[in-house]
Amino acid sequence: MSRLAAETGSINLGQGFPEGMEPAALIDAAVKALQDGPHQYPPMMGLPALRQAVAENTKRFLEIDVDWEREVLVTSGATEALADTFLALLETGDEVIVFEPVYDVYALLIRRAGAIPVPVRLAPPHWELPREQLAALITPKTRAIVINTPMNPIGKIFDDEELAFLSALVLKHDLLVIADEVYEHLTFDGRAHKTLFALPELRDRVVRIGSAGKTFSVTGWKVGYVTADAKLLAPIARAHQFVTFTTPPALQAAVAVGLRLPDTYFQSLKTDLELRRNVLVDGLRAAGFTVADAASTYFAIADISSFDADGDDLAFSRRLTLEAGVTPVPISSFYGARDVTSHVRFCFAKKIETLEEAVKRLSRWRENQGRDQGLKAAS
Numbered sequence: 001m002s003r004l005a006a007e008t009g010s011i012n013l014g015q016g017f018p019e020g021m022e023p024a025a026l027i028d029a030a031v032k033a034l035q036d037g038p039h040q041y042p043p044m045m046g047l048p049a050l051r052q053a054v055a056e057n058t059k060r061f062l063e064i065d066v067d068w069e070r071e072v073l074v075t076s077g078a079t080e081a082l083a084d085t086f087l088a089l090l091e092t093g094d095e096v097i098v099f100e101p102v103y104d105v106y107a108l109l110i111r112r113a114g115a116i117p118v119p120v121r122l123a124p125p126h127w128e129l130p131r132e133q134l135a136a137l138i139t140p141k142t143r144a145i146v147i148n149t150p151m152n153p154i155g156k157i158f159d160d161e162e163l164a165f166l167s168a169l170v171l172k173h174d175l176l177v178i179a180d181e182v183y184e185h186l187t188f189d190g191r192a193h194k195t196l197f198a199l200p201e202l203r204d205r206v207v208r209i210g211s212a213g214k215t216f217s218v219t220g221w222k223v224g225y226v227t228a229d230a231k232l233l234a235p236i237a238r239a240h241q242f243v244t245f246t247t248p249p250a251l252q253a254a255v256a257v258g259l260r261l262p263d264t265y266f267q268s269l270k271t272d273l274e275l276r277r278n279v280l281v282d283g284l285r286a287a288g289f290t291v292a293d294a295a296s297t298y299f300a301i302a303d304i305s306s307f308d309a310d311g312d313d314l315a316f317s318r319r320l321t322l323e324a325g326v327t328p329v330p331i332s333s334f335y336g337a338r339d340v341t342s343h344v345r346f347c348f349a350k351k352i353e354t355l356e357e358a359v360k361r362l363s364r365w366r367e368n369q370g371r372d373q374g375l376k377a378a379s
Contacts, residue, residue: 046074101334150296283359
C-alpha cells in the first residue's frame, strides 16, 4: 500500500511512521553524542546511561523496581528484541500463543526459532479476549504467550480483568509472557498503560519490550530495550550478542536523555496525538465510516461495510487510494488466514495539515459516492 501511495501521490495513512513529532532535546543530544564520541563498540548489554534510564523510566511510570545491571538489555529496535527473546527462550516444537490481529513479524520469528505460533483471534467490533478459546488452546507444548498492549493495529489496551485472566493461565500452566509494550506511552483520554510485569507473582516470567522509536517518534533509529528477570535476560543477551551485538552509541546516549525528559514531555506526546487522532477520526466519521474509539497507539480502525458490500478490505484500500487519494492498510494483513476483511487501519501520527488534507479528500470522495449513487438510481 505504501508503494501504491507513492506511485499515485496518495496521502499514506497506512504505514505507521510519525511525522514532525521528534523532541528537539533528543535530536540535540544525538548530535552532541556524534560530535563528542566515542564511535567504537559500546558495551554489548548497552550503555550504562541508557540501561539506567530504562530502569528509572519504569520506576517513574509503572512503580516497578528494576536492576539496570542485571535486568536491562539494549537492542537494535524492538523487532530485534523479539528475535533475541524467541531464539533464546523457545525450543523446537514449543507452542506460542499470539493474539490476532497481530504484528506480522511474530509468527515468522517464532517459526525461525523452531516453535509453532498458535493464533487466538480477537474479532471486531469489540476485540474482546476469547477466554474459553484461549484456555482450550493451551497444551503441554505451550511455552509462552505473546501479548502486545497497547495493541497494534487496533489500539486495544488489555484491562485489569483480562490481565488477571492471563495471569492465572500463565501460573496454572507454568508459561512465559513476552510483553510487547512499545506503545506504553501512547495511551489517550486519561487511560493508563497496564502490564503483567507489574504483578509480583509474574515478575520472573515476563519479558518486557520497549521502543524509543515509538516513545520519541524516531522509528528509523531502531533502539529498543528488554527488561526481564536476570535468569531470563541472560540467554536473551547471549542471543543478542550474535544477532547484532550492539546498537549505535550516539543514539543510545540520546535515548537516555529522552527517557529522562520531564513528565511534561510524555503528557504533551499524548495530547499532541489525541489532537491528531481527533482530526482523523472526526473526519472519517463525517465521511460515513464507523470508527471505534482509538484508545492508544498511532492507529484508528474503520469499518468499511457501508462502502464495500463484498467486504474486501484489500480491494477497498486500493480503491480508496485511487479514488480518494488516501491510503489505509487492510486489517486482513494482520490475520494469518487473511479472512477478517471488514476493516482498514489509518495512521494518525501525521502532521495536522496532512490529516486535514486527507479529511478533505475523503469528504470529496464521499460526495462523489453519493452523486454516483444518485445517478444510478435515476437511471
